[in-house]
Amino acid sequence: MKGNASQTKSPFLSTVQKFRIPFIFLVASFVLVVAAVVVFVQTLHVGEPITFSQDNLVKSASESAKFVVDISGAVVYPGIYSLPSGSRIADVIDLAGGTSKDVDQDTADKIINRASFITDGMKIYVPKKENILSEQPKILYAIDAIVSVNTGSSTQLDALPGIGQVTAKKIIENRPYGSLEELVSKHVISASLLDKLRVQLSL
Numbered sequence: 001m002k003g004n005a006s007q008t009k010s011p012f013l014s015t016v017q018k019f020r021i022p023f024i025f026l027v028a029s030f031v032l033v034v035a036a037v038v039v040f041v042q043t044l045h046v047g048e049p050i051t052f053s054q055d056n057l058v059k060s061a062s063e064s065a066k067f068v069v070d071i072s073g074a075v076v077y078p079g080i081y082s083l084p085s086g087s088r089i090a091d092v093i094d095l096a097g098g099t100s101k102d103v104d105q106d107t108a109d110k111i112i113n114r115a116s117f118i119t120d121g122m123k124i125y126v127p128k129k130e131n132i133l134s135e136q137p138k139i140l141y142a143i144d145a146i147v148s149v150n151t152g153s154s155t156q157l158d159a160l161p162g163i164g165q166v167t168a169k170k171i172i173e174n175r176p177y178g179s180l181e182e183l184v185s186k187h188v189i190s191a192s193l194l195d196k197l198r199v200q201l202s203l
Contacts, residue, residue, distance in 0.1 A: 069118050071096050073126035074103035083118060090114035092124055104129045113153035122148065122202060148202050149177050160200060162193050177203060 065085040069092050072078040076097025083091060089112060093099065099108065104127045112126065123146035147156045149171055157168035167189060174186045180201055184191045194201075 067118050067120040069122045071124040074100045074128040075126050076100050087118050089116050102128045111156050116151040146202050
């Protein structure tokens with residue numbers, strides 16, 4: 001019986017040994033095909049949008065930009081403050097503790113536009129009652145104030161010596177200005193008037 005069993009297995013083992021190499025290649029090919037299908041399916045999925053580090057740097061730099069502003073006059077804590085770009089005059093006044101008890105509120109409401117955006121290096125003066133003379137309120141305020149030609153209100157511009165309502169309107173209509181000299185090149189005011197007002201104007 002043992003002889004018969006050995007004779008039965010021998011042809012099978014011989015066959016396996018004979019086709020062993022093709023069988024290995026067949027299995028390997030099957031594995032490669034499965035792997036290729038898996039990779040192809042994964043490429044069909046929509047991935048997360050790529051965020052470039054440069055975009056983050058630009059956004060971060062924009063958010064961290066600071067403007068330095070000098071505020072004096074009738075505020076609780078006059079001084080120099082650093083605020084984020086996009087801040088308004090009202091934010092500076094609040095940071096300075098708000099208006100003090102000696103503020104000339106009526107005049108302040110007329111000549112200060114709290115909603116205006118601040119500019120770097122801007123000077124803000126909140127008028128005091130003791131500094132405003134009824135006979136010349138506009139001139140005395142103009143001496144202490146620096147008005148932005150890009151953001152100043154019509155009332156603020158009109159308060160400057162030599163600037164009336166008509167010229168104030170022309171200044172506003174010709175905005176924006178890249179330099180104070182553009183007031184002359186755009187035929188808004190004369191060169192001589194600009195020389196007189198230069199220390200009281202900002203961009």
